[in-house]
Each structure stands twice: as C-alpha cells, then as structure tokens.
Amino acid sequence: MTARQPAEWAPHVATWTAFPSHPDLWEDDLGPAQAEVAAMVWAIAEHERVELLVATEDAAAAAHEALHGANVRFHRVGFGDIWLRDTGPLFLGSEAGPAAAGFRFNGWGGKYHLDGDEAVAGFVAHAAGVPLARHDWVLEGGAIEVDGTGLCVTTEACLLNPNRNPRMDRGEVESHLRRDLGITQVLWLGDGLANDHTDGHVDNLARFVAPGVLALPRPSGSDDPNADAFADAHERARDFGLDVVRIPSPGRVEAGGEVVPASHMNWYVANGVVVVPVYGTGHDDAAVAAIAALFPGRRTVGLRANAILTGGGSFHCITQQQPG
Secondary structure (H helix, E strand, C coil): CCCCCCCCCEEEEEEECCCCCCCHHHHHHHHHHHHHHHHEEECCCCCEEEEECCHHHHHHHHHHHHHCCCCEEEEECCCCCCCHHHHEEEEEEEECCCCEEEECCCCHHHCCCCHHHHHHHHHHHHHHCCCCEEEEEEHHHEEEEEEECCCEEHHHHHCCCCCCCCCCCHHHHHHHHHHCCCCCCEEEEEECCCCCCHHHHHHHHEEEEECCCCEEEEEECCCCCCCHHHHHHHHHHHHHCCCCEECCCCCCCEECCCCCCCCCCCCECCCCCCEEECCCCCCCHHHHHCCCCCCCCCCCEEECHHHHHHCCCCCCCCEEEEEE
C-alpha cells in the first residue's frame, strides 16, 4: 500500500501544535492569542497527548503556567510562527508503518519568511520518531484536505498559484500528490476566502467529514464576502459526485475595517473532541451545532479564535495530527 495521510478523524497518537511566542509578530494580540491556544490545548489534551512547541523563555513560562496539569509535552525549539499545518510534516500511514512527508516551505508564496520555519518539519518528525521523506516542491498542509481513501480536495487559487510551483501545471501537481501522498483523485475548487494571505487554503473552505462527504459553508447574511466562492465550490463538488453538507459561515467579519478570513470550517478533529473556531457573531451557535451533528461520537466545542485570526488562521492551521 502506498503511504497515505489518514483522515483527520482516524485515531491519533498525539497532536502537534505551537504556542504564540514572538511579541514582534503578535504585538498586542500575543497574550490573547496565547490564551486562545491554551484553551484549544486543554480541550484536545483531555483526549490525547499534545506536543507543544515553544520558542522563547517567556513563552515557555507562559505556556507552563497556562497548561499546568494538562497532558502536554513541551518542546523548546526556535520557530518562526505557530502555523504547524503548513510548516510541519504530514504524517502518513502504510503497511510498512508510520512515515512523514516534508515539503519545501516558501512563506506562502514569499509573503512571510521567518527564521526557523523551514526546520519545523524535520524537528517534529525526529521528535516523533517517524522517518521523514523530503520532497522538493512547495506544498502546505492547509492547501489540501483528504478523506483517507485517496480523495483530495484543494483550490486552484493556491495550488496552481505561480508563487508556489511556477513550472508545474495541474497535471504535474496531481502527479506529485499521487507519488508523495498516495492521492488518487483530486477535486479542484476555485477561490478560497477573501483576504486569505495563504492564497486560498482549502481548510478554510471545504472539509471532509466522512469518506466522500464534503462540508462546505453556507453564506450568512446578504453581505457575506465569500458567497460567490461558496456557490462555486458547491457546484464543483456536486458535479464531482460528492455528498455535500452545509455549515453556516460567520458572515462578514471585520478587523480594523477590513474583511478577515474568519471560518468555522477551520475546525480540528481530535480523538474525542472537535474544536471549532467561533468569532462572537450571531452564527456561532448554529455552526457549532451543525458540525456537532456530523461527529456524533465526539464532543464538539466552540472556542473563540479572534486573536489567533489576527495572525492569519485558526485551530486547524496551528495543529498537525500524528496518526495512531
């Protein structure tokens, strides 16, 4: 069997994540972001071990205080920022045992080059005791979503963006996904969310909830800035032959007068819990309830993620599951 990334709902050995550590990156949001990450870690650690990267002495002290008594193992290591979905390895499973794949990371198309980010995949794989295969093309974990059967969903806006792999066309990308991750089918969606600096990571837009079953957002309010992207994604998924379920979007969320890529779809599925980002809108409860209905064997909890979002993402963006 080709090594393949299991679905996120498959059993985990642990969850890897990182603690906001750099005041120059987070500024006034550092403390609030640390609190939101700690709340997420507590929820996950009730059900599986959390492996937490901390980059500085001050961050380590804050993390130990916030997470005292939780099922957490701390790793003091230099890294740029907390987005382990993109900088960490993708853990794979095969008949030969666990493995990991590491890809080139270019700061989301050259936007953010931070010292230490390119070393995260190697550190995490080594600390996990899992062999790492390195692949010389740019791929971020948040750019793909899999259902564990060989089916993948991604976006053209990100994976075909010339700021990633300018010499690779759609066919070559699919070939590399097949070779390196065991993916046999690819559903290409179009655009991601407005003002997403990742150029449209799919984990803000479309998530598998079972083999062949794709969850997509439903616009909330007449001014939802992503209504067109949602409609296009729904049409493509339907034409591909997938079963589609709809989740209320947060609607129009702004910070500093600008639309931000807030998404309930950026949930994380741990062994016994689904952690859903919420933003204090009137759609939070409906979204959490809709997601809970899709994972009846797990507790579903909505946690605020507004401060984390100031850095560009949410709970799924900062986690990486290590399959059991």
